[in-house]
Structure formats: C-alpha cells, structure tokens
Amino acid sequence: NLEYVGNTWFDGLKVEECEDCMKMKNAHPVIHLDLKGLNVDDERLFDKTVRKRIRDLYGKYIYLKDSDALTDLQREYYSDIVDRDFEKTGPSESLKDLSAKLQAHHGKEVILLIDEYDNPIQNSYGTEVQKRIIAFMRNLLTNALKGNSALKLAVITGVMQIAKESIFSGLNNLYVNNILSSSFSEYFGFTEPEVRDLLGHCEFPEKFSECREWYDGYRFGESDIYNPWSILNYVSEKCTPRPYWAVTSGNEIIRTLLDHSTQDTWDVVSALSGGGKAIVDFRDQVVYSDIERDPSAIYSIMAMSGYLNAKHTDFGYEISIPNREVYQIYEGTILSAINQNESSVRIAMLFAALRNNDGEAIGNAIGELIRGALSSKILDSEHVYQSFLIGMMMGFCGNYRIFGDTLESGEGFADIRMECTSGVGPNIIIELKRSKDEKDLAHDASAALGQIRIKGYAHGLKGRTLFYGISFHKKTPFVLSEESAG
Structure with a gap:
C-alpha cells in the first residue's frame, strides 16, 4: 500500500527473503472494502448502510478532492459521493470510479481488496431484500472487475463461494481458492512447524500438545492447518486455552443445523459430537437457501465456515469436528437453543x-x-x-x-x-x-x-x-x- 511507504514493519522478517513480495511492498494504491455488518433488514436500510460504507471509504482519500491529476468532472463526482451522498452517481459504480481516480493521481494501478463479499447475501437469506442485495452485488463487482483498466489485481474473500451465475456473470478470469484447493493451502493458517517455532520463540515449547488439542485439525487442500487467530491469542494470553475464535464468530450456522435437523442429520451430529466422523456429499458452491431443499447442504456450509473439517475420500468427504475449541462452540450453541x-x-x-x-x-x-x-x-x-x-x-x-x-x-x-x-x-x-x-x-x-x-x-x-x-x-x-x- 503506497500509504505506508517508508515503514519498517517487515524489516528482519522472513518475508524479506521473498524478492517478488518486496517488489510489491508499498508499490500500489490499495482499496479495502469490508462488506460485513451491512443492515439487511429492508431495502431502505441496506441502501443507507451501503452508501455510508462507500462514503467512508472515499473519505480515506480526501486528497483526491483537490488533486490536479484529476479532471474537473472526476473531482465533481468525488464531491458528489463524499459531500452530497450520491446525488448524481450510484454506489454500484463507486469502486471502479475510485480506482480510476487513484490511478490518475498516483500513476499506478490499484489493488482492490473486498472482505466478506457474501455476508450480506447470506444474512438476508429468506427475506424479500435478498434479490435486491444480489443485484447490487452483481453490479458492484462486475463494474469493479470487468474492463477496469485501473486495476492491477483484486482479492475477494468470503465464507461461501456464491455461484458464478448469481454474482460473477460475465467474468472469465476468476481464480478461486477454498478449503478444497491445493494452491496456497499452507497460507490459510499456521502449519505445525510454524506453531512449534512460535511456541519455542515465546518460551512455551511444552504447550504444544495442548495447543494441538485445542486449535489444530483443519484441512486445506493437502495441508494440515492450525487456526491462526486462536493461536495468536493463545500465545498472547500466556498459552491459556479457551475458545478465542468463538468470540469472533456468530455461530448462527450451528443453530441453522439444529433448526433443519432430520433423522439423518441427528445421526451425523451424534457421530461428530462423540469424536467420530461421517461421510457426506460436499459442494463448494452452496447458499443457505439450499438447506431447505437438501438439509445435507449444511455440512458444506459448516466446513467452509470453519466448524467442520472436510477430507476427500474415495466415497465422499469425511467430516469431523476439528478440535476442542470448536467442540465448545457446539456445546455453547446447543445451550443457546x-x-x-x-x-x-x-x-x-x-x-x-x-x-x-x-x-x-x-x-x-x-x-x-x-x-x-x-x-x-x-x-x-x-x-x-x-x-x-x-x-x-x-x-x-x-x-x-x-x-x-x-x-x-x-x-x-x-x-x-x-x-x-x-x-x-x-x-x-x-x-x-x-x-x-x-x-x-x-x-x-x-x-x-x-x-x-x-x-x-x-x-x-x-x-x-x-x-x-x-x-x-x-x-x-x-x-x-x-x-x-x-
């Protein structure tokens, strides 16, 4: 991010050994939009919170308002969003518009980061506003990603891979990585050698077995992975084991499992809760609405969300509860029912x-x-x-x-x-x-x-x-x- 030119955050760290990484360090303007927590109760509130989220995003680049590199029309559009709440423009073209302005000002292509892209879609499941949200997301992402000459690259994160036909229609250059993918699998969290090194560095090498019991158990592609958020919190709290990730997750997904329980799903829950495993069908593109037609779809959603581990076998996908931390999340959510x-x-x-x-x-x-x-x-x-x-x-x-x-x-x-x-x-x-x-x-x-x-x-x-x-x-x-x- 050009915003941080001159920082020394990575000096002396292993990432400095990566020549390609260092070439990208502070080399491009970055747009970061987080779509988590938008109000999806009705269409009016959704539009209101979307506009505020994008207006706040534009406000981070207030220098563009007076940039000589921008045309009068570009500066006018910027003021329309920041000062007049989209009187002349619409939010759906805002990311493409902002990337063009940043490229004009800095003379470099833009990196676009979009977090939790599927959150408003999943949270609006079963409501009338969901169609409006899907249409907005399709327009926002298509405008930002298709034919955007100011874009260097974009990284989009979410829990579920929404079907391409719903959101990404017309885009042919998408590269998808999820829990089943081998590419980059070791980077989704900490590997066992990294956890051992971290505990040794912090002078807690004797805590490895406890750490593995609580936070290991995830499988990404061909890599065995530890929950990085929980590991960092565990170490910062002097290796006190507790469900750190549970605090950051809503856990509504287990409630959904309980609400849609059939005899088959109860049998699976029985096996999982007792430390066992089950073989199920698995789909990497699924949304909550699929659960009504096929209750077994919940297992795909839960695995993608981190509540289950999924490992490919000759007979299907073998699912299990990853670790003690997630066991406690299960127990707590059943209590809340x-x-x-x-x-x-x-x-x-x-x-x-x-x-x-x-x-x-x-x-x-x-x-x-x-x-x-x-x-x-x-x-x-x-x-x-x-x-x-x-x-x-x-x-x-x-x-x-x-x-x-x-x-x-x-x-x-x-x-x-x-x-x-x-x-x-x-x-x-x-x-x-x-x-x-x-x-x-x-x-x-x-x-x-x-x-x-x-x-x-x-x-x-x-x-x-x-x-x-x-x-x-x-x-x-x-x-x-x-x-x-x-």
Whole structure:
C-alpha cells in the first residue's frame, strides 16, 4: 500500500527473503472494502448502510478532492459521493470510479481488496431484500472487475463461494481458492512447524500438545492447518486455552443445523459430537437457501465456515469436528437453543450427579433438559438422545475425555464413555436404550447395564468406574447404575 511507504514493519522478517513480495511492498494504491455488518433488514436500510460504507471509504482519500491529476468532472463526482451522498452517481459504480481516480493521481494501478463479499447475501437469506442485495452485488463487482483498466489485481474473500451465475456473470478470469484447493493451502493458517517455532520463540515449547488439542485439525487442500487467530491469542494470553475464535464468530450456522435437523442429520451430529466422523456429499458452491431443499447442504456450509473439517475420500468427504475449541462452540450453541441460564445450571447438576452416582438427580436433570430442547418428532432413535447428551456435557467435561460410539473397548462400543484423565473423579460409561412403552423403562435400563458388563465396555479404564443404564420413552428417562472398582 503506497500509504505506508517508508515503514519498517517487515524489516528482519522472513518475508524479506521473498524478492517478488518486496517488489510489491508499498508499490500500489490499495482499496479495502469490508462488506460485513451491512443492515439487511429492508431495502431502505441496506441502501443507507451501503452508501455510508462507500462514503467512508472515499473519505480515506480526501486528497483526491483537490488533486490536479484529476479532471474537473472526476473531482465533481468525488464531491458528489463524499459531500452530497450520491446525488448524481450510484454506489454500484463507486469502486471502479475510485480506482480510476487513484490511478490518475498516483500513476499506478490499484489493488482492490473486498472482505466478506457474501455476508450480506447470506444474512438476508429468506427475506424479500435478498434479490435486491444480489443485484447490487452483481453490479458492484462486475463494474469493479470487468474492463477496469485501473486495476492491477483484486482479492475477494468470503465464507461461501456464491455461484458464478448469481454474482460473477460475465467474468472469465476468476481464480478461486477454498478449503478444497491445493494452491496456497499452507497460507490459510499456521502449519505445525510454524506453531512449534512460535511456541519455542515465546518460551512455551511444552504447550504444544495442548495447543494441538485445542486449535489444530483443519484441512486445506493437502495441508494440515492450525487456526491462526486462536493461536495468536493463545500465545498472547500466556498459552491459556479457551475458545478465542468463538468470540469472533456468530455461530448462527450451528443453530441453522439444529433448526433443519432430520433423522439423518441427528445421526451425523451424534457421530461428530462423540469424536467420530461421517461421510457426506460436499459442494463448494452452496447458499443457505439450499438447506431447505437438501438439509445435507449444511455440512458444506459448516466446513467452509470453519466448524467442520472436510477430507476427500474415495466415497465422499469425511467430516469431523476439528478440535476442542470448536467442540465448545457446539456445546455453547446447543445451550443457546434452549434457556441458557437454566440449562447451564441443569447441565452442571447433571455432570455432578453423574460423578456422584445420584440416579434420581441424573433422571431429573436429563428430563428437564430434553423437555426444554427437543421435539418429540425427532426422538425416534437412541442416536438422538446420545448426540444430545454428549453435546450438553462437552463444555463441562473438564478433566474428562468424552467418546461417543467411536472408541472400541471390550467387545464393542459404548454409547458414551467418559475417561477421567486427572484428579480423583470416576470414569463413567453410559449405555442408552429407547423404550417402546413407558412400562418397559426399568427393563430396558437394566438391559443397558447388563450390556456394559457383558461386553466389557470398561476394558482399559483404571480406577473407579460408574456404569449407567439409561432408558427413554419419549421425554421420560429412567436411570439405573452400579459401580466397578476397576
């Protein structure tokens, strides 16, 4: 950016070794437009916030108002936007107009950076204003990118790749990189060697395993990547692990998953919440409206948004929750789907009751949580109860590792296995049954307990272990327990 000529920010850093990078350093005027947070409630408010956003952008180059390199007409158009709020011009041609003025003044082509280009489109999903927003974005980007002789290059970022026919019609020189692309894949975040170097430089090399558990797990093309925002915050906070990225993301996307849940999606959530994986179809061009026609489209959106990892296999794409940070986002969002204050207390009580072998308290807590969150229409398999319980407890696990039916022990897979990794708490194994009739609850809970014993689900656990057989008839749970000395 020419604005920063003479700065020493990169002196002595590795980027100085890149000759091509240094040739571009402070060599061109730069336009940066962020489209996140525009008001999409109605057409009037959208137009108002767009105009203000572009007017503020023009205001960064106030020197153009008196530039001798501009014609009288160009200066008049600049004043029309900054001083008179687009009396004679429209916002859709503003980026092309601004790039022409900057090239005329500086004598160099312009670099255009557009952040969150899809944000107003996705946020207006399901509203009447979306068509107006799509039309505006098409005109804005087409004018800025097609036939713009003042443009050196443009970089556009967003969560989802909106179909070319919707936004980029008429543009033939687009080069797209997303989480499936191999080009530049190692630059979307930090690689493992970079994380090790950073922790060593900050004198926290012993924190690598913890850092990997919390922030690793992303796959871009052929590269394994750590979340860069979280890593930088983790190091700046003296390697205190917490979900830093969750603070910056709205997490509405997981709410959308819950709102559009079918039996199939609940089965997938069950596998994911228990640390497992699932094979799904994947599309790199999808928008929220696709979810109504095909609920499985949510997985593509979630992977593109960073909530899932997606890895190509011969049978489709293998998805999984990347790391502990995202597990906590899942847990927090599931809580927000119900009354968060009351539910937080109930979940804490449930976790305490599980550790204290208090069957009555466990049944009461689970019953209240289910009645407050789940529809009877989806309570048609053990998987639904399993994924719900795992999701509820994930953020309260503390010194426990929680597995769904993904960890084989003995002669099979327990529905929920909670292994105490530190402290004096007991290990916990839970087997679930869905009863056809309320009178079968006690029998089915007893059968679940017997299954834990017979199949040896506690194999490999050290110390005290609590077994729970829990049966459900609709929203009514029944709990039986016993203790093993290990």
